[in-house]
Amino acid sequence: MSDVAVAPAGPARIAPFLYEIPASTRRDMRVPARIYADEVLWERIRGDASLTQLMNVATLTGVHGAVYAMPDVHEGYGFPVGGVAAMRVEDGVVSPGGVGYDINCGVRLLVSELDRKALGNKLESLTHDLSRSIPSGWHANAELQLGPAELDRVLREGSAALVERGLATAEDLRYTEAGGSLAAADPAAVSDRARSRGHDQLGTMGSGNHFVEIEVVDEILDAAAAAVFGLRRGQVCVLIHTGSRGLGHQVCTDYVRLMGEVMPRYGITLPDPQLACAPINSPEGQRYLGAMCAAANFAFANRQAITAAVRDAFSRAFGESGGLRLLYDVAHNIAKLEEHGGRRLCVHRKGATRAFGPTHPETPAAYRSAGQPVFIPGSMGTASYVLAGSDAALAGSFGSTCHGAGRAMSRRAAKRAQTGGEVRRVLEDQGIVVRCPSSAGLAEESPEAYKDVHRVVNVVERAGLARRVARLRPLGVVKG
C-alpha cells in the first residue's frame, strides 16, 4: 500500500481556489481528485498523506465525477478527513471506511435570546453545570440507560424517539438534517456487541475533539441571512459536537471486517484495506447502509439528549429567559443516497458537511431564502462560523463543504508544544472558561493544533461552497 506523503505528478490549479490531480496521474484512478485550497493550505495539505489517500479513493468502483478534499483536509485512515466521494448506486460501492468509526459525528447550534451581558457573572457556574450535566469520556448516562426495545426505537427513529420523553420537540426535528431520522435504518443489522456499547451512552459527549461550547455571536457577516437564521450580534449560543459513540464505532468495526471478507467474491481489490467495500446493491452493502443509518439515528438522538441537558442547565441559570432554539443539526461523517445531476448517488462525506443551497428541497422551508445552515467550528480559542449552503456547491462538491478548521499538528506534536496547563492559562487569559477532565486532552486540542479557521472559511466562501453568515467566539468550553 502506498501511504507516504507525496507531491503527485501533475497537480494543477484549475480555478482560484481549486487544485486538480488528473485521473491520469495513477493508472488505477478512475476520476480526478480535486482539492479546495489557497496556496498556503495547499502547501500544508501536500505535507501529509492526504493526497495519496484521496487518490486511493478515486480508484473505488463506481466513483462518479471527481473526488473532493475540503480545505480542512488532513490524513486519516482510508479516506482523508475532509474527503467527499460519490458512488453510482447502479454499479458503485459503499465503504464503511468512507464514513468512519464515529458515524454521524456532527454539529448542532442552539440559539438563545440572551445577550452576552445577560450572562453576567454566571458564565463560570453555567459552564461548570454543563460539565456536570453531560457525561464526557466514557462515563455512562445513568438517567438514559436504554433497554433493548428502547434502544431499538432510538436506532429506528432517531431524535423522534425522544419526543415522548420530553427531550425533543417537533421543531427540533424540523431543524435537524433528515428530520433527525434516517428511514433506511435497520436495527436488525446492528450487532449485539454494538448495542452493548451503546445502551448506556445516549446523552454522553465522548472524548477527543468532542465538545459543548457556550458562544457569543461576535460579528454578523451577512445581515440578510443572519436575519433568516435569527442571529444577531452579542447573542449567546451553544455549539454541540459529538456522534454515535461506541455503538457507531462498533458498527464500523463490524462492517470493515465483513467487507474485507467478501471483497474477493465481488472481484474488488484496493490500494488500502481500510477502504474495504461492497457493491451498494449487494446484501452486504445494503446491510451496512441499514446499520449505518441506525447508528446515525443514535447520533442524532445523542445530540438531542445533550440538547435537553443544556436546556435544563440554561433554565436553572436563567429561568424562562434561558430558552434555546435549535438552529440546525448537521452530520459530517455519513453516506447518503442523493440525486445529483439526475443520477442517484451514494455520497460519502468523511469529515465533511452537507451544504445544500436555497433551492434544494431538503433545505428547511424557513431557510430557503438563505440556504441550509452550515457550522464550521474552529478551535476552543479562536472562532467558529455559521455559513449558508450554496446551490453552486451541488456542482462543485456534491453539495458539501468542510467540517472544521482541520488538524495541522499531530496530537503528540501538540502535547510537545504546550502542556494542558499552559493551554488552560492562555484560554483563561482570553476570558474563556474551560472544563476538561484531561490535561493531556486539553493540550491535544490546543488552538495551535488546528489550521487557521479564518483562512479555511475564506476558501470555502471564495470557492462558492458556502457563504459566511456570522462569526462566533467561545466563552465557555466543555471538552470530552
Add this chain to the structure above:
Amino acid sequence: MNPDLQPHHAFVEHTGEERLLVHSPTLAGLFTQSGRALAELQGVTTTVPTDAQWRPVEVTATDSAALLVEWLNELIFLAEHERWVPVEFRVDLITPTRLRVWGRGPTVPVAPSRVKAATRHGLEVVRHDAGYRGEVVLDV
C-alpha cells in the same frame, strides 16, 4: 532472529490519529507488546491487583495482520464494555489466523476514553531477520 531484542513499541506521528509500531523477536511477543501499548495509550497505568484473575481472550482472522487488528479491537471492546484493561499476558496459542491469550489487569472505575478502534490502514505484520515488526493506525 535476535535473542537480545526485547519487545518494544513506539507511537509515531500521524496528523489525525495514532500510528503504533511494535517490534518483537517473536510473533507472540508482538501481540502481547501491542496489548501493553494499547493500555498505555488508554492511560491505564494502574498496577495489577494481586488477586486479579487471569482470563482468556481469543480472536481469529484471515492472516496475522488482520489478527493484530482483531486482537486490539477485542481489547478496546473489553475496556469499554467491561472496564477491564489487561496489562499482563500469556500467549496460549498463536497461528497466523488464531490467537488465544490469557490476560490479567485492573478493572478501572471509568472506561478508558481514547481509542475508538484499530484500523486496517497502513496495517503490516512483517517477519524479518531479527523477528517481527507490526504497524497499525488507531482511531482516537
